[in-house]
Amino acid sequence: MTALLSLRGVTAHYGASQALFGIDLDIAPGEFVTLLGRNGMGKSTTVKAVMGLNPATRGAISFDGADIGRLPSYKVAQRGIGLVPEGRHVFPNLSVRENLVATAHNRQGVAHPWTLERVYGLFPRLSERAKHLGSHLSGGEQQMLAIGRALMTNPDLLILDEATEGLAPLIVAEIWRIIRDIRATGMSTLIVDRNYRAVLEHTDRCLVMEKGLIVQDGDSASLARQPEQLTRYLGV
Ligand SMILES: Nc1ncnc2c1ncn2[C@@H]1O[C@H](COP(=O)(O)OP(=O)(O)OP(=O)(O)O)[C@@H](O)[C@H]1O
Ligand SMILES: [Mg+2]
Structure with missing residues (x-):
């Protein structure tokens, strides 16, 4: 099957310091994939390279058959990649409704x-809070808003970076319920999340990062059954 997203030999830097050392990665249409790894291994940097937020310094990134490696992030979004960024970043001075429509985009060919x-x-909660400002929402509501906003761009690929970070257990369970609903729609999704048990349960495939490289690419369910591998890769 042709990959929807494809990275080849991607490197990335922050100033003089190198964070990615040659990432190869493919995500097929409809696949639910997780990117795992300990803190600071390069998960968010990989996401930022894909989105053009911290562009790759070498290598190639293609999406839906087109080279996106040199595009600014708003153009990457227009091509059909929706990001729920680490730290949420909802617009604090816009209402919930305004946040949702500000970047909404009904791309051609989206049937539903x-x-x-x-x-x-x-997210019935967002409907109840429609007129409230982003800055007045709880952490869980902001996270729902960040997911809703990404969905409103009608992406072909949704990327969630630490979507359950710092949220109360009940809200976390709610976010996983929503992720299950999104999975049922057949949307391709890349999930980065600290809760490796939940994320392995909710994805088909897992990629593991160590020091700016992908060191493992396999089946999520089988990694979940290998405690010594989990200890090695995640320190759990
Ligand atoms: N803005 C930045 N400026 C300089 N170095 C950075 C910056 N962001 C990340 N780094 C460094 O790049 C490397 C990869 O970081 P990255 O944020 O991609 O890790 P991560 O796998 O997402 O970790 P975490 O689980 O903590 O989110 C780390 O060494 C980190 O210190
Ligand atoms: Mg990160």
Whole structure:
């Protein structure tokens, strides 16, 4: 099958310091994939390279058959990659509704697009808070808003970076329920999350990073059954 997202030999730097050392990665249409690894191994840097937020210094990134490696991030988003960034970054001075429509984009060919009504259906809480400012929301509500906002761009690939970070257990369970619902729609998704048990349960495939490289690419369910591998890769 042709990959939807494909990285070949991607390197990335922060100033003089190198963070990625040659990433090869493929995500097929409809695949649910997780990127795992200890702190500081390069997961968010990989996401930022894909999104053009901290562009790759070498290598190639293609999406849906087109080279996106040199595109600014708003163009990457327009091509069909929706990001829920680490730290959420909702617009604090816009209302919930305004946050959702600000970057909304019904790209051509989307048969069953995400609309305000559909996002409110997935997150009834956002509907109740529609007129409240982003800055007045709880952490869980901000996370729901960040996911809703990414869905409103009608992406072909959704990337979630630490979507359950710092949230209360009940809210975390709610976010996983939503991720299951999104999975059922067939949208391709890349999930980065500290809760390796949950993320392995909710994905088909896992990629493991160590020091700026992918060191393992396999089946999520089988990694979940290998405690010595989990200890080695994640220190758990
Ligand atoms: N803005 C930055 N400036 C300089 N170095 C950075 C910056 N962001 C990340 N790094 C460094 O790049 C490397 C990879 O970091 P990255 O944020 O990609 O890790 P991560 O796998 O997402 O970790 P975490 O699990 O903590 O989110 C680390 O050594 C980190 O210190
Ligand atoms: Mg990170």
